[in-house]
Amino acid sequence: MRQVVLDTETTGINPKEGHKIIEIGCVELINRRLTRNHFHVYLNPDREIDAGAIEVHGITNEFLKDKPRFANVVEDFMRFTQGAELIIHNAPFDVGFLNHELALLTGEPRRVETNSTVFDTLAYARKKHPGARNSLDALCKRYGIDNSHRELHGALLDAEILADVYLLMTGGQASLLDEGDHTGNGNEQPIVRLSADRPQLKIIACSSEEEQAHQQRLAKIAKISGNCLWQQ
Structure with a gap:
């Protein structure tokens, strides 16, 4: 089973207003194990980034001036994600932007959903934890994932964090005896990833x-x- 955990950063919040993708970050899961395979690119959007968006991700117009356009990386991106299940937090946002970028290209129309399937971790979290906050930061606190190094949003970093959240959220209880809430106590230890090619454990x-x-x-x-x- 191949899955790709994906996140994007953008110039603003609405592609219908001409906003574009400026960063794509993806990490690969094979049989629910993180591999060393990833896809990461910054993009020149050929437009100004909203000031509010810069406050969120810290990516500036000057930094993106020499970066490729989406058209220059689309084939690599589609090959990397082809046939995989995309794991995305608030999938309609990222998929909407990706489909908008694809629609701007010449040639035969393409959409994310015809290249991959999509699993929305936000929709899943809302069903699993109704009434609770289900932002990525809130889920990190709930499942004891250290994201203290996440001062700003970044697509690749957020994809790596989301991979940890997804594996814990879909793999069982955060605690065997749930005698309190999962609001975190500030003493969580970071997850240590084992080598993907380690030998099978003895039974x-x-x-x-x-x-x-x-x-x-x-x-x-x-x-x-x-x-x-x-x-x-």
Whole structure:
């Protein structure tokens, strides 16, 4: 299973007003493992960046003057994402901008959705945590992901952080015994990624004593929560 976690930075918030993409960042997941493969590019939008957008991502007009246009990198981008499931936080925003850029190109019309499938982590988080804040920063705090190095938004950095959020959010509970909320306490440790080519872990059967301790643990969960799926 190949997935590509994607984020963009833009000149503003609405492509219908002529705003453009200025950065694309993607990281690759194979079978839910981060690989060393990524796609990252800054783009010259041929227009001014809104002052409010610069405050968010810190990318300036001067910095982008010598960068390529979207048309110069589109083939590399489409090849990198082809056939993958795109993991995007607030997917309508990024997909809308990408489709707008694709529509401006000459030749046969293309769309993101015909090249890849899309999974919106914001929509998923809203269903999983109804009524809670589900911004990327809020989810980092909820799942204990250290993003203290994220002073400004950046597409590649945000894609890497989103990959960690996605894997934790879709892979099980953040805590086995959820006896409080997940607002974070400021003491979270950063996630350490293991090598993608590490050997498979050995499977070691538990002893009778360990099995007994496990059952006692499940009984405690059932007592606290009133229900324990592992006992069903």
